[in-house]
Structure formats: C-alpha cells, structure tokens
Amino acid sequence: MLDLNKYTCLGAVLRDALDRYSSEVCLIEAERDREKLRLTYSDFKEIALPLARALEDADFDANDRAAIIMTNQSKWLISAYAIFYCGGVLVPLDYKLSAAEHLQLLAHSKAKVLVVEYHLWRAIMQSPQFHTIATKIVLVTEAPLGAELAGAFRWEDFKRKGSPDFVMRQKDDVACIVYSSGTGGRPKGCVLTHENYLEQCRSLTAWYPFWPGVRYLSILPTNHAIDFMVGFIGPFVCGACVVHLRTLRPEFVRDAFVRYRITYVALVPMILKNLEKGLRAKFDELPNWKRALLDTMIATNRLLTRRRPNVRLSRMLLRNVHRGFGGELLALITGGAFIEPSTTQFFYDLGLPVVNGYGLTEAGTALTLNDLKPFRADTVGKPLPGVELRILNPDAEGIGEVAARSKTVMSHYLDDPELTLETIVEGWLLTGDLGRFERHGHLQLFGRKKNMIVTEGGKNIYPEDIETVFDGLPVKEYAIYAANYIWPAKELGSREALVLILRLEQNQKVDSALLEDISTRNRHLPDFKRVSGYLVWDRDFPRTASMKIKRQLLAEEIGKFFERAAIVNL
C-alpha cells in the first residue's frame, strides 16, 4: 500500500493510487446478477478528471463544499474523488433521509455543489421546501433523456476536456462534514480533517490490510463512516477492488459473495442476524447424519481456532459453508450498533470471523476493533493504534464514560461551538457510552449515558428529534428521553427504549383520550422511533433562561425519584 505518512490530504493519496495501481480493477458494479461496469484505476481516473475540470470551470474552489446524495455506486466514488481533486470539502448525506431533511442539511452545510441520483432529486424537486435550495450546481446521475431537472445538469454530460489543476490540502484542512444525527432539532455536522482520515486509514489497514486482488462488497451506505473508509479510502490506497451491488435483496447479496469471491464485507447487525437465521434454517433442513457431521466439524473448528483464526483449516473443515460465501471471505466487519455475542460466535465457529468494533462519527470510523488474537464475542476489541481511551469516573466495577483522544477525532461540530465545547473537553472526546476495560485490554460496552438510542440497523435516534411529533399534545409539558439516559443500564441492546415524560395540567389525569392521542401520534413514527412508555412527572420541568428544558437535570431528578420499572407501557 502507499505510505500514508508522505501525504497531507486524501486527494493526493488517491491521485497516486490511481497511477500506482492503474491496471488493477478498482470498481465492479452489478445490477442484481448482471454486471454493468468494471473499471480499472486508470479508467476511474479517465472519468473523474473531466468531471474535476468541469467543476473547476464552474468556480468550484478549494474549501467549497459539495454534497453527495446517492446509493452505493461507482459515481459516488468518482464524484468524491473529483471533489477532493479540486480541494473541495465533501458532505456525504444519508440517502435514506426525506427530501425535506436533505434540503435542511444542504442549507446547513452551505453546499455549493450537489451530486444526486435522479430518483432522489425528483423527490427533492417535489418537496414543498424546494424553493429554499441555494445549492448552485446540481449534477443528477442517470436522469432519463428529456427529464425535467429544474436547472440541474446531467452528471454524465458535466465534463470538460483538459487537465484540471490539482489542489493540495494540508492535514488540518477540512476533508468532510458528516452528519451524525437526524435533523429534527440540531443537525450535528462533524467536521473531519484530512489528518483524521489518513490516521484512521493507517490504523485500520495496520490490522486489516487490503491488497490488489482483495474484493470488498460495499453494502453499508457509502455516506456512512464505515463504508467510506473500508469501501473507498482503504481499498483504494491499497489497490484493492470495491464491488457495488445495486440491491440489498438477500438472494442477490448471497449470490454476489460467490460470483465475486468477496474477501471482506461490512454489515449492520440486522443483516448479519438475517444471514445467521438463513444459515441456521439451512442447517436444520439437513438429514440427521449430515447435521451431526456438520456439528462435529463446527465443534472441531471452534476448538482448533480458539487462539486465533486459521482460514485454511476452517475452509477445509467446513468447505460447503465457505463455498456458500465464495470461498475467499476473510472477515465480516460490523459495528455501529449492538450485536449479540451469540451471533458473532456463530460465525466465528464457522471460520468466518466477525470483526466487531466500536466507533462514532465524531471519531472518524472506529476507536476499537477486535484483533482476533483471540476472538472475543463479548467485547468490542482493543483501541486501534494511536487511539487513547480512558474511563471517566469509574464506579466500583470499573464502569464509567468512555473518553477518547486520537488524531482521528473530529475538529468540531459545524457552526455549533457550544456543542463542541460540551463534547470535546481538553482534547478528549466524551463519547457518552459506558464501558470498562477487562484484564486483556479489551473494551466492554455496557450502555449509553447520552440521550440517544441506536437501532439494530445502526441508526442514531435522538429523542429531541421525535418530540415535534407530539407538538400540541394536551398536557402542560412533555419531554422524551432514552430510558438508558435516565437509568443508565449496564447492558446494551434490546432494553433501549424511548420514554415520554408527561407534566399534566392541574387536576388533569391520564385518560383514554390522552392515551389514544399519544398512540395515534406514535403510529405516525417508524417503529424504531416509537415511544414505548410514559411516566407522569408532577413538577415543572427545569428550564434555561431561553426556556429550553435542562434535560440532564430533569433526567437526574426523574432518575432519583422513579425506578425504571415505573414506566407505564403504551
């Protein structure tokens, strides 16, 4: 791989990678079982540079911001490279957000350029807030000929001849602005520098290297920190190949493992559990003698790989299972949400190690990762090289808030100095997660101290963002909390729940009409954002001079007065 110490920015390292690995395949794009595109590093460069030149001609300058709203595909990475080539700042937005949310984040980030897929652009154009868009240049991919684009350009036509000027950036210049939360209340734009990414790439590839010939299946959204690093920057600086499958249908995902002989894949726990379910069902269908043989092989593999993985041995013992995954899979990478140890153990016993880690957008990609020496299903691994972690105010069991210091920690939150000061204290990022180090130096997570829940799909849900749905609820005041914020649970996972705190009017009681009102509003939320219970609080909420609820104080008061069991289920 390229020596990252020599570089000050992502644009420069990617530029050299395109030359160094020019004849290697860097991208494969498939529509279900049909391969649509295969690019070498040289082909990639040939497509990206005319785009960079056109951006340059359109006065897209150093430090200008460009947003991308796209599903995983080749044009995502090509556009990102062109943006970095011009010295721009990339704003990767979550394509799963609504059009209104996209418009809000485009405004918040002050993006000058937007690269967007046609179907997503059409939704944005139809939004009642469309007139508020201030983005000057919009490039729409895959628009049908003659489609109405409201002044946007077709991405495929937006190119100019001639060499663009490469714009060098320094390590502390901004590379990306990544939004770590929903948009209801306060967009959290994490400002990440080129150094943040170069350091993250260096530490991750030190433990999990890529090389020419490695094929990474890109399934997690590329706007997500994990896929951006292990599905773009990491493979590219090592000359590896990224496979984009333009569907997440399980039958085609399974087929892609075999067709492209995938080496690594990153998955959210929900998909991993789904894979586990499918495999267990297949195992259950086996005739008794075959099942007994399989169980023996699994037990043998577990015994022989208890100290470290042994890929060759596992592939020999469990040939058919490995063939089902293409035969070359080295690891399944996961993180971002709680995963049951039984699931990671299940795959490890099959000789398919699940590399579980822990990270947050504010800290680049990952702070800890399992190094598989040996595999541990019950931890999120050890701090990556260059990452310092400490446990603040540990209790008698050693559990306290995890704080991190590393060159991968973001510079600040965009336009939010107050939140930045609360989050990065004397150089330490306060993660809001409760953890403890066990005797081998592995981090174990126990719960969350902050007012947030994470779904199995890896989404961060902030209760404040959901409160607007309850606007006008006929009570004196109300607030929504993550139950773990009020009663820190020393356990991650299914106990994460949202609770509605009700302060009633004088002489008001919780009656069926109020409960029906709450339930109706609740139904307007996707299931993972629904409030699961309520509590009646009989004092006015403490508020700041500007009338904002003092959330932490209120949570402390509630936590002292009530047990978690007092929550009334809805």
Add this chain to the structure above:
Amino acid sequence: MPTTEKTLDEILTLAAIHFKVPREKLSPDDDFFKALGIDSLQTLDLLTKLENHFHVELPDYELQGVSDFRTLADKIQARL
C-alpha cells in the same frame, strides 16, 4: 393492461396476506412501513413478492423515498 386502481388493489391484497394484516386496515396512502409494521429488510421481501406477481423488476434505488402504496403502485404500473 390492468388499471392503476387494479394494480393498487392487488398490492394491498398481497401485502395484507403476506404480512397477515386485515386487508380492510390498509389504505392506498398508508405508509407501508407503519401500516404493515415492517422494517427495511421485510420491505425488500415485499418488493420481491410484488415483482414475482407482476413480472416486473423494481430496482431498490428507484424506490428510495417511496413509502406509500399508491406511489409504489405508480412505479409498478409504469413497468407493466
């Protein structure tokens, strides 16, 4: 070619059967995530069922942002 209304009706019936929800509880403008109580993976399952029924291909990326039965019916109708 069936009318959009007929396509919509067939979608609602198929969804009701597949996810065991009373047909009369589903309306064209319902958000199917909420009305059926399904997550994104189950939605993909529904789409595969619909593709097999109508003999069309519905790319996932074209359905980003589509969450109500009526728009889904429009997308299918355009391919019939």
